[in-house]
Amino acid sequence: xxxxxxxxxxxxxxxxxxxxxxxxxxxxxxxxxxxxxxxxxxxxxxxxxxxxxxxxxxxxxxxxxxxxxxxxxxxxxxxxxxxxxxxxxxxxxxxxxxxxxxxxxxxxxxxxxxxxxxxxxxxxxxxxxxxxxxxxxxxxxxxxxxxxxxxxxxxxxxxxxxxxxxxxxxxxxxxxxxxxxxxxxxxxxxxxxxxxxxxxxxxxxxxxxxxxxxxxxxxxxxxxxxxxxxxxxxxxxxxxxxxxxxxxxxxxxxxxxxxxxxxxxxxxxxxxxxx
Numbered sequence: 001x002x003x004x005x006x007x008x009x010x011x012x013x014x015x016x017x018x019x020x021x022x023x024x025x026x027x028x029x030x031x032x033x034x035x036x037x038x039x040x041x042x043x044x045x046x047x048x049x050x051x052x053x054x055x056x057x058x059x060x061x062x063x064x065x066x067x068x069x070x071x072x073x074x075x076x077x078x079x080x081x082x083x084x085x086x087x088x089x090x091x092x093x094x095x096x097x098x099x100x101x102x103x104x105x106x107x108x109x110x111x112x113x114x115x116x117x118x119x120x121x122x123x124x125x126x127x128x129x130x131x132x133x134x135x136x137x138x139x140x141x142x143x144x145x146x147x148x149x150x151x152x153x154x155x156x157x158x159x160x161x162x163x164x165x166x167x168x169x170x171x172x173x174x175x176x177x178x179x180x181x182x183x184x185x186x187x188x189x190x191x192x193x194x195x196x197x198x199x200x201x202x203x204x205x206x207x208x209x210x211x212x213x214x215x216x217x218x219x220x221x222x223x224x225x226x227x228x229x230x231x232x233x234x235x236x237x238x239x240x241x242x243x244x245x246x247x248x249x250x251x252x253x254x255x256x257x258x259x260x261x262x263x264x265x266x267x268x269x270x271x272x273x274x275x
Contacts, residue, residue: 001123004031008129013077015128021218031101035130076207145179148213155239157184171262174212187231
């Protein structure tokens with residue numbers, strides 16, 4: 001099976017772990033599409049719109065916020081990579097090691113992506129980030145596009161689903177699914193509960209979720225035909241699509257974590273109801 005992997009930036013530890021795991025299983029990765037993090041045209045537009053001082057200030061604030069958040073969040077995937085003895089510093093370097101074509105694009109739906117796909121035969125895209133895919137890209141691979149979502153589908157679609165799961169007292173669960181034109185609405189292939197203990201913060205759970213996503217994708221790809229044949233179609237009437245949770249609500253969720261007893265959704269026996 002010919003695989004293409006997508007990722008949102010060159011330093012993505014998620015993508016590095018995924019590439020290494022799939023190669024260790026003997027999969028044939030025929031390309032890696034990586035979204036450029038620095039785009040001159042976008043920077044020029046922002047400077048023209050907001051002024052260079054505002055752009056610099058926004059950038060500094062974003063970097064500080066990201067560093068504080070990612071330090072704890074990435075500890076889990078770093079440990080996972082260390083345990084696997086993976087020492088690559090970037091997706092590009094790992095692709096070079098495995099002789100995988102590395103294609104940098106402004107976005108995944110860019111004409112450069114279509115040009116690349118016209119030169120290869122691809123059976124499936126394994127999504128490891130990079131933004132929303134248009135239907136034209138989704139329809140290119142023979143078996144479509146596979147993704148790992150950090151919420152229990154179909155009940156928790158969209159953004160901040162770890163936080164929303166905790167609000168409803170539901171154990172965060174990764175769902176591996178096929179990507180469709182909707183938001184997290186594709187057929188479900190597999191679910192895996194995210195490890196949890198009462199000392200965890202939301203960032204700890206996000207870190208554990210990334211590792212669970214990687215492990216789940218590798219597991220499904222180890223026997224894709226079996227999981228695909230047993231896939232479950234989503235009922236779009238079930239669950240909700242969530243958006244970014246307000247910081248005040250996040251603080252409430254965070255404060256409740258230490259004494260929270262999470263339950264798993266039992267769809268077959270009890271179903272799930274939103275209050």
